Amino acid sequence: MRVTNGMIRNNMVNSLYTNMSRLDTLYNQMNSLKKIQRPSDDPIIAGRSLKLRINVLEAEQYKSNTDEATSWMEITEKALGNVTEILKQINTRCVQASTDTLATEDREKIEAEINQLWEQLQQEANVTYAGRCVFSGYKTDEPPVLTKETTLTQPTELESDLILLKGTKVSADVLDGGGTVLIAAGTTLTEDITIPAGATLPTNTVLPKGTINPNVLGKIDEQNIQYEVGVGSTISVNTLGMDRLMSKLFADIKEIKDGLESHSDSDTSNDVNLHDLFEGKIGDFADRLLDVSTMTADLGSRVNRLEYTATRLVDDKTNFTELLSKTEDVDLEEVYVEFNSQYAVYQSALQATSKVIMNTLADFLR
Amino acid sequence: MAFFEFNIAVSGLFASQRGLSVTSNNITNATTQGYSRQVLNQKADQPLSGIGVGMMGTGVSTTGVIRMRDSYLDTKLWSQNDKLGEYRIKVEQNSIIETVYGEPSDTGFTKVFNDLFNGIDNLSKLPDEKERQVALRQQMINYTKYFNNISASLSGFQRDLNFELKSKVDEINLLGSRIQNLNSQIYQAEIYGDDANSFRDQRELCVDRLSQLINVQTKEEEVEIDGKKFKQFTVKIAGQNLVDHLQVREMGIEVRKDADKLNPQDVDGLYDVVWKDGLPFDMSDSNMSGEIKGVIDMRDGCGTEAEVKYNGIPYYIKRMDDYVRKFATAMNEEYSKDSDGYVALENAAGDLFFRKADTSGKMIYYSEDAGGNKVALPSQPSEEEALTTYQPKYQLFTYTNGSSAGIPEKIPNLRDEYALMTAGNFSISWDIFDDAANIRTNYEHYPESNTNPNKNNNDLLLALSAQKDNKKMYKEGDPKDYMTSIFSELGINTQEANMYLKTQTSITNNIENQRLAVSQVDTNEEFSNLIKYQQAYQAAAKLINTIDDIYQTTIFRLGNF
Numbered sequence: 001m002r003v004t005n006g007m008i009r010n011n012m013v014n015s016l017y018t019n020m021s022r023l024d025t026l027y028n029q030m031n032s033l034k035k036i037q038r039p040s041d042d043p044i045i046a047g048r049s050l051k052l053r054i055n056v057l058e059a060e061q062y063k064s065n066t067d068e069a070t071s072w073m074e075i076t077e078k079a080l081g082n083v084t085e086i087l088k089q090i091n092t093r094c095v096q097a098s099t100d101t102l103a104t105e106d107r108e109k110i111e112a113e114i115n116q117l118w119e120q121l122q123q124e125a126n127v128t129y130a131g132r133c134v135f136s137g138y139k140t141d142e143p144p145v146l147t148k149e150t151t152l153t154q155p156t157e158l159e160s161d162l163i164l165l166k167g168t169k170v171s172a173d174v175l176d177g178g179g180t181v182l183i184a185a186g187t188t189l190t191e192d193i194t195i196p197a198g199a200t201l202p203t204n205t206v207l208p209k210g211t212i213n214p215n216v217l218g219k220i221d222e223q224n225i226q227y228e229v230g231v232g233s234t235i236s237v238n239t240l241g242m243d244r245l246m247s248k249l250f251a252d253i254k255e256i257k258d259g260l261e262s263h264s265d266s267d268t269s270n271d272v273n274l275h276d277l278f279e280g281k282i283g284d285f286a287d288r289l290l291d292v293s294t295m296t297a298d299l300g301s302r303v304n305r306l307e308y309t310a311t312r313l314v315d316d317k318t319n320f321t322e323l324l325s326k327t328e329d330v331d332l333e334e335v336y337v338e339f340n341s342q343y344a345v346y347q348s349a350l351q352a353t354s355k356v357i358m359n360t361l362a363d364f365l366r
Numbered sequence: 367m368a369f370f371e372f373n374i375a376v377s378g379l380f381a382s383q384r385g386l387s388v389t390s391n392n393i394t395n396a397t398t399q400g401y402s403r404q405v406l407n408q409k410a411d412q413p414l415s416g417i418g419v420g421m422m423g424t425g426v427s428t429t430g431v432i433r434m435r436d437s438y439l440d441t442k443l444w445s446q447n448d449k450l451g452e453y454r455i456k457v458e459q460n461s462i463i464e465t466v467y468g469e470p471s472d473t474g475f476t477k478v479f480n481d482l483f484n485g486i487d488n489l490s491k492l493p494d495e496k497e498r499q500v501a502l503r504q505q506m507i508n509y510t511k512y513f514n515n516i517s518a519s520l521s522g523f524q525r526d527l528n529f530e531l532k533s534k535v536d537e538i539n540l541l542g543s544r545i546q547n548l549n550s551q552i553y554q555a556e557i558y559g560d561d562a563n564s565f566r567d568q569r570e571l572c573v574d575r576l577s578q579l580i581n582v583q584t585k586e587e588e589v590e591i592d593g594k595k596f597k598q599f600t601v602k603i604a605g606q607n608l609v610d611h612l613q614v615r616e617m618g619i620e621v622r623k624d625a626d627k628l629n630p631q632d633v634d635g636l637y638d639v640v641w642k643d644g645l646p647f648d649m650s651d652s653n654m655s656g657e658i659k660g661v662i663d664m665r666d667g668c669g670t671e672a673e674v675k676y677n678g679i680p681y682y683i684k685r686m687d688d689y690v691r692k693f694a695t696a697m698n699e700e701y702s703k704d705s706d707g708y709v710a711l712e713n714a715a716g717d718l719f720f721r722k723a724d725t726s727g728k729m730i731y732y733s734e735d736a737g738g739n740k741v742a743l744p745s746q747p748s749e750e751e752a753l754t755t756y757q758p759k760y761q762l763f764t765y766t767n768g769s770s771a772g773i774p775e776k777i778p779n780l781r782d783e784y785a786l787m788t789a790g791n792f793s794i795s796w797d798i799f800d801d802a803a804n805i806r807t808n809y810e811h812y813p814e815s816n817t818n819p820n821k822n823n824n825d826l827l828l829a830l831s832a833q834k835d836n837k838k839m840y841k842e843g844d845p846k847d848y849m850t851s852i853f854s855e856l857g858i859n860t861q862e863a864n865m866y867l868k869t870q871t872s873i874t875n876n877i878e879n880q881r882l883a884v885s886q887v888d889t890n891e892e893f894s895n896l897i898k899y900q901q902a903y904q905a906a907a908k909l910i911n912t913i914d915d916i917y918q919t920t921i922f923r924l925g926n927f
Contacts, residue, residue: 138821232835
């Protein structure tokens with residue numbers, strides 16, 4: 001075949017293009033450290049890396065959820081621990097009171113102490129995480145025990161018996177479930193009254209500080225706040241039952257206080273009653289402690305599951321990141337070696353090209 | 367027979383002089399595109415006989431300047447060039463589409479998709495926190511904008527391709543009239559039996575280019591007129607005559623009417639290619655190829671069920687439209703549910719209805735009586751009726767009202783399977799656009815009446831979040847699967863086009879080389895020719911010198927004047 005120097009030149013240029021495009025690919029890989037720059041470089045890798053990237057980001061999000069859930073649960077755990085301590089102290093007072101013959105100042109001292117402990121209990125029940133009451137179910141803007149005087153903005157039906165405190169102002173008739181008037185309109189209570197479940201507190205009823213919140217009490221039984229900690233897997237972060245516990249404790253404490261106050265009459269025959277009262281309350285508080293420990297145990301098991309999940313998520317993230325890296329990252333050494341050898345090929349091609357097309361017959365003609 | 371030798375020597379001088387001219391012409395045209403090297407044909411002149419010494423040579427005569435060309439190789443190249451042109455366009459356009467999606471990277475679909483669901487998830491942890499509501503709204507906007515941008519870019523490419531089609535048609539017309547013009551020049555030049563070398567070179571160069579634009583068939587026929595033979599050259603493109611000897615046909619473009627749109631996704635004012643003489647030009651002809659075909663496939667191709675079957679730009683717009691419609695359907699449906707699983711629906715008049723599947727999975731439609739109880743409709747609508755009658759009452763995603771500001775439609779019509787929604791106008795709903803606090807967070811949260819008894823209940827948000835992995839949302843699987851399938855498809859298409867382009871390039875390069883082997887000027891060869899003719903010239907001149915000497919002797923010395 002006739003071979004012209006034009007053909008040689010064309011071939012040279014073509015093979016230089018091929019060389020350069022290989023160099024370009026390797027150069028891009030070294031620059032980005034990724035095997036592929038666009039889906040067409042390898043559609044399979046492109047699809048897989050997209051999914052893995054989403055997996056990594058998902059694991060990250062779930063991990064941050066477990067962190068938030070952990071904070072929430074830690075606060076709850078701490079509050080439950082404190083409640084246990086307080087209940088033990090109250091119990092101790094009851095034991096003391098039931099064994100000793102109480103002088104007037106002793107009774108006053110116990111009453112003051114119990115009042116103090118009740119205040120502490122309220123604080124623990126109203127504990128918040130990021131401004132949200134942790135024991136109020138979904139109603140995180142409502143504390144289980146009112147912390148200030150509160151006016152009801154809508155009629156509130158009671159799910160559970162409620163003790164209305166002295167100083168409660170009723171604007172309209174309070175009716176029970178059957179329509180019987182329990183408290184007439186316009187009354188300001190002069191002593192505490194227990195209203196049964198099913199009754200309705202009308203709008204504009206003013207409840208004093210310290211009342212168990214009728215919006216929360218008994219109304220949050222199923223309100224588990226769920227955090228997503230995996231695909232299709234949630235964990236409830238809040239602990240329920242504090243509203244009912246507080247209601248019971250409030251009734252207990254009121255009983256003790258009433259007992260102590262009624263005893264202040266100089267009628268010694270009441271001594272025995274007081275003794276019996278404290279004896280009885282020791283049993284009741286043991287029940288309350290059991291409630292708290294049930295709540296604590298339930299929370300503890302969830303904390304465990306959360307810890308386990310968090311560890312697994314960290315593993316997941318590591319695994320997915322590793323897989324992603326294996327899928328789309330280049331092996332630097334390999335690419336470097338390949339780049340160098342390709343570069344050498346390119347150099348020699350340039351060398352050859354320059355030699356071949358340098359001379360023509362004209363160079364040798366005189 | 368006086369001075370006979372002089373004549374012989376002079377013919378040699380002339381012949382070698384012509385040889386030098388041809389060689390010079392070759393050397394100067396060595397880099398001219400499409401030029402074929404020429405050679406001088408010469409033969410010994412008619413010998414004289416009857417002078418008693420046998421046949422006596424009379425010198426040399428030149429018979430023609432011939433170009434070296436193998437027309438078989440031309441035809442072969444032209445039959446391969448069209449595929450080269452077609453796949454060059456496809457590689458180019460597919461690569462551009464790839465860049466629009468921005469994958470694989472940390473900034474493309476993966477990012478907006480994850481941000482959206484992280485936004486939902488973050489809000490689910492503190493559903494009444496203003497900042498998280500606003501953040502989610504922003505993430506929803508970013509998500510919709512991603513699809514808006516893709517759709518706008520793809521439509522822009524379609525418009526660009528439309529102009530490209532026009533310029534390709536113009537180029538075909540230009541080449542057609544050049545070929546016709548050259549046909550006439552060649553015809554005139556060859557009347558006297560000459561070979562119209564460089565005209566033919568130019569004509570073949572025109573067909574070289576034309577064959578990249580569209581598939582060509584050429585024919586050169588000999589016709590006899592008045593006992594003389596002429597060659598007539600015909601060029602067919604896509605099976606129809608473009609140039610028939612001295613006649614040329616012109617192609618034109620016509621703006622397609624909206625009603626004639628090939629695909630509903632197409633931008634307005636696409637061109638149709640037509641013959642100006644009124645004959646139809648079949649743009650979807652599967653036998654057509656070339657750059658024109660590449661442009662048409664990319665501009666009009668909408669997948670295997672469409673008129674143009676290639677996966678072109680409309681196809682990807684369609685897939686995006688499909689994605690946002692199904693995504694919005696699934697999300698809005700979930701978003702409209704109440705705690706008992708009833709989906710709140712609205713008809714065109716804004717009346718409230720409900721839908722819930724019964725235990726066998728059949729959809730039952732309900733209305734609400736005065737007491738708020740759900741009562742099954744006495745006449746249950748068929749599936750199609752329901753689609754055209756109802757739409758979800760609460761919406762996360764709707765579409766914009768067409769204003770340049772991209773404000774969501776206040777009263778969107780999502781009936782008929784969200785037909786009015788496209789990737790281009792995909793948007794968050796007006797309610798959420800208006801106030802991020804209108805995002806429903808739980809099944810008892812009714813933003814329109816400001817009812818939300820359990821502010822921190824996040825059950826609805828969790829259900830929305832679960833849609834991320836809803837394998838039933840698309841027939842391809844969940845949203846990620848759907849997008850992955852698009853990326854893979856696009857990648858495979860581009861890869862395929864790339865592969866064809868490579869193969870086609872090497873095929874055409876090979877034929878091109880064979881053609882060069884025959885036709886290209888080689889300077890070494892020409893230099894040796896130069897020497898050959900120079901020496902021949904010198905030799906002929908020497909002859910004249912010698913003969914002159916002889917006549918000197920004969921005339922001046924012998925005569926004794």
